[in-house]
Amino acid sequence: QKEVEQDPGPLSVPEGAIVSLNCTYSNSAFQYFMWYRQYSRKGPELLMYTYSSGNKEDGRFTAQVDKSSKYISLFIRDSQPSDSATYLCAMSGVSGGSNYKLTFGKGTLLTVNP
């Protein structure tokens, strides 16, 4: 079983739709969870950062972590064509460690159609 599983898509939605992106993981030591957005031919940019279980909201984006189910989600409300990108989940186990390595999902390609 891979440490982090993420459906690669592609996912195509109409403008204004609510988008749900998900990752599952197997390592119960993961405590820190991130979502990155990567536009074509660009480097990933950090969207959301959450610690442990719960929800975090930032504008149209909501990150949700369910540690009991080992499941994380990113919701995008009122999706826009500019949201079209690949979304990568990432996680780590021990903050304050000497190397801060992250484990990434393979990414989900999202297209929002006008």
Added chain:
Amino acid sequence: SQTIHQWPATLVQPVGSPLSLECTVEGTSNPNLYWYRQAAGRGLQLLFYSVGIGQISSEVPQNLSASRPQDRQFILSSKKLLLSDSGFYLCAWTSGSTDTQYFGPGTRLTVL
């Protein structure tokens, strides 16, 4: 604010030629630095990371090497490129107090 630079942006090299990719970070000191390769359908593969000058950890065996000659400079090298070295190379940094990594713009390498 912190900024991360990578160059070149695009590179086309013949098989067997050498490689040198450079990454520099501005606006922070003593960052952790990372080299990743991203190939289509394979996600982000961590190649090397460094927690300080001259300290390099390798994650996968390959014909690539990394060096950190200065605090905010990270170099990825190869003596002889293989076709399988083609990909999108990303440099990232993190401070000493957070797990979040910040990525550079990347270098797209094509080996012919």
